[in-house]
Amino acid sequence: MNGKIKGIKSQSKIFPYKLKKIQIKSKQTGPTKRFISEKNLFESIFYVFEIQILIIFYIFLIPNLLRIMKKAIKIFAWIIGIVLILVLAGFAYITMAFPNVSPAPELSIDYSSERIERGKYLANHVTVCMDCHSVRDFSKFSGPPTPGTVGQGGDRFDQSMGFPGVFYAKNITPYGISDYTDGELYRLITSGVTHDGRAMFPVMPYLYYGKMDPEDIYDIIAYIRSLPSIASEIPESEADFPVSLILKTIPVDPEPTQKPDPGDQVAYGKYLTNASGCIECHTQADPQGMIKKDLAFGGGRNFPFPDGSMVTSANITPDSETGIGNWSEQAFVERFKQYDPNRYTPATVSPGEFNSIMPWVMYAGMKEEDLKAIYAYLQTVKPISNSVIKFTSSVE
Ligand code: HEC
Ligand code: HEC
Numbered sequence: 001m002n003g004k005i006k007g008i009k010s011q012s013k014i015f016p017y018k019l020k021k022i023q024i025k026s027k028q029t030g031p032t033k034r035f036i037s038e039k040n041l042f043e044s045i046f047y048v049f050e051i052q053i054l055i056i057f058y059i060f061l062i063p064n065l066l067r068i069m070k071k072a073i074k075i076f077a078w079i080i081g082i083v084l085i086l087v088l089a090g091f092a093y094i095t096m097a098f099p100n101v102s103p104a105p106e107l108s109i110d111y112s113s114e115r116i117e118r119g120k121y122l123a124n125h126v127t128v129c130m131d132c133h134s135v136r137d138f139s140k141f142s143g144p145p146t147p148g149t150v151g152q153g154g155d156r157f158d159q160s161m162g163f164p165g166v167f168y169a170k171n172i173t174p175y176g177i178s179d180y181t182d183g184e185l186y187r188l189i190t191s192g193v194t195h196d197g198r199a200m201f202p203v204m205p206y207l208y209y210g211k212m213d214p215e216d217i218y219d220i221i222a223y224i225r226s227l228p229s230i231a232s233e234i235p236e237s238e239a240d241f242p243v244s245l246i247l248k249t250i251p252v253d254p255e256p257t258q259k260p261d262p263g264d265q266v267a268y269g270k271y272l273t274n275a276s277g278c279i280e281c282h283t284q285a286d287p288q289g290m291i292k293k294d295l296a297f298g299g300g301r302n303f304p305f306p307d308g309s310m311v312t313s314a315n316i317t318p319d320s321e322t323g324i325g326n327w328s329e330q331a332f333v334e335r336f337k338q339y340d341p342n343r344y345t346p347a348t349v350s351p352g353e354f355n356s357i358m359p360w361v362m363y364a365g366m367k368e369e370d371l372k373a374i375y376a377y378l379q380t381v382k383p384i385s386n387s388v389i390k391f392t393s394s395v396e
Contacts, residue, residue: 091245098248099386100197101191102184111222119223121217125211125365127221127275132169138305140346142339142360152176152230157203161304166205166241175229185221186214190254199238199248201289210254212275229373243288262369269377273372280357282313298323298384307351308394313358319383332375337366352395374388 109115123129132155134145136183158166170176177185184195192206193199200206234259239247260267273279283291284300289303299315318325324332338344339360349355366374 002071003108013207021124032360033198041265056098060086082376092311093215093297095293099191099193099251100249101193101251101253104181104187104195107182107186107218109182109218109221110166111225115219115222118216118224119219119366120222122275123223125362126272127212127220127277127325127368128359128362129224131359131362133172135305137346138355138386139348141349142346142356144346144356146361149230151224152232154232156184159240160306161205162302163201164243164287165201165237166235167237167239168234169204170234171232172224172389173227173230174225175231176234177224183219185224186217189217189220191255192251199251201237201243201247205280206385207250207252208274208280211257212271212323213259214256216259216275219240246288262373265373265376266380269373269375276363276374278316278374282316295384295386296385297378297381299388300386302352303357305351305355305394309352309355310392311354311356312390312392314380314390315384315386315388317381317384318379319385322385322387324378327375329372329375333368333371334364335370336360337368352393354391354393356391 002129130150133151133153135149135152135154136143137146151171153169153171154174155169156166157163157168180188180195188200188209190212191205192202192204231249238244257271260271262268279296281303282297282302283293283300284295284298285291297315297317299313299317301313303311303313317323317324320326327335339346341361342366344361344364346361357389380387
């Protein structure tokens with residue numbers, strides 16, 4: 001035993017502190033001596049072990065450690081480099097490969113008066129292009145277009161309304177669209193890509209327009225070409241990062257359909273409901289502004305007014321408790337027709353009083369048979385139980 005301690009003693013240069021501790025302990029005499037000696041045995045074995053590690057550490061590891069560390073730094077730098085290259089390549093890929101849509105078609109649309117007339121109906125009462133592309137007057141109920149501004153653009157959608165950026169509806173009178181060919185307009189309306197190849201954020205519901213009958217789109221193009229030109233300059237839209245990058249992947253080629261026969265009421269209603277973009281406002285959206293498809297038409301999307309009041313879209317699924325399942329066709333049509341411009345002058349609304357962003361006054365111009373078809377279709381969608389408080393006033 002002593003020999004082992006001596007053994008350690010001989011290594012004392014390496015680890016003097018612990019050895020000193022042992023020496024102090026071994027100076028003790030009397031009945032506790034044996035116990036201490038046993039303890040020392042364990043400690044000694046432990047120290048031998050520890051010392052071996054130290055030797056390995058000093059002789060072998062220290063010089064190698066530098067080499068190992070150098071290697072690790074090299075590998076780490078490679079990984080960072082590769083990740084960086086991948087990110088940059090992804091960035092470049094999205095920027096160059098998207099928007100991934102076909103070139104604008106060669107078109108020359110006949111601007112016949114029938115086309116213009118049908119386009120006027122669609123653009124004002126169904127696809128409601130003229131709602132966004134005018135200056136809406138929210139001092140009146142449902143924000144009707146300010147007379148004299150129809151088509152000049154300027155409607156602003158920004159972060160305060162839950163949009164990931166600032167988007168302005170453009171001037172679509174001949175002043176604004178003179179450098180567009182008909183084919184470029186068709187591509188813009190149906191796939192959201194401008195004539196200079198920029199992807200638009202789908203505030204404008206182009207993904208829905210892309211499913212319309214090309215004949216209907218041609219009618220709309222003929223109509224906007226016939227509008228009185230208004231010289232208004234609209235600021236460029238700007239999406240926030242990273243939506244500015246993601247949004248390039250949103251435009252897709254249109255998937256045109258043929259307008260169903262009005263006799264097939266549900267199919268025709270489905271076509272009109274798609275063209276009117278009802279689903280966009282009447283469905284809750286995620287933080288990127290994309291609607292949650294499984295909650296379609298269930299309502300509950302919030303639209304704050306600048307004064308702090310909030311209007312929330314209604315549940316228009318056929319749920320009988322919380323939706324419009326109990327509404328008769330007549331009640332549905334009348335809900336729209338009460339705002340028919342022939343019967344109704346938009347009421348003045350003070351801040352805090354009930355107002356809606358739903359363009360009631362524009363939809364009110366829809367033909368009764370078209371409203372009935374929309375009703376028939378909505379009665380076939382999946383019922384969703386979601387009770388909505390439609391308005392919260394900023395005024396107590
Ligand atoms: C919900 C609002 C909304 C509706 C409805 C809407 N738009 Fe737009 N529109 C916009 C916004 C916002 C932009 C600009 C988007 C951007 O710059 O990213 C735009 C851009 C355009 C442009 C591009 C003009 C340019 O100078 O680049 C045209 C043309 C256009 N819309 C036509 C239409 C037509 C036709 C319809 C109906 C079929 C329509 N819009 C319906 C909001 C709307
Ligand atoms: C720009 C957004 C927007 C669009 C587009 C829109 N709505 Fe609405 N809608 C609302 C909001 C918000 C409300 C709740 C406030 C109100 O009654 O106006 C509402 C209410 C309604 C109501 C009343 C329900 C009730 O319980 O009183 C019906 C019916 C309705 N919408 C049907 C439609 C249909 C059909 C379309 C498409 C043709 C449509 N909406 C398009 C925003 C919109």
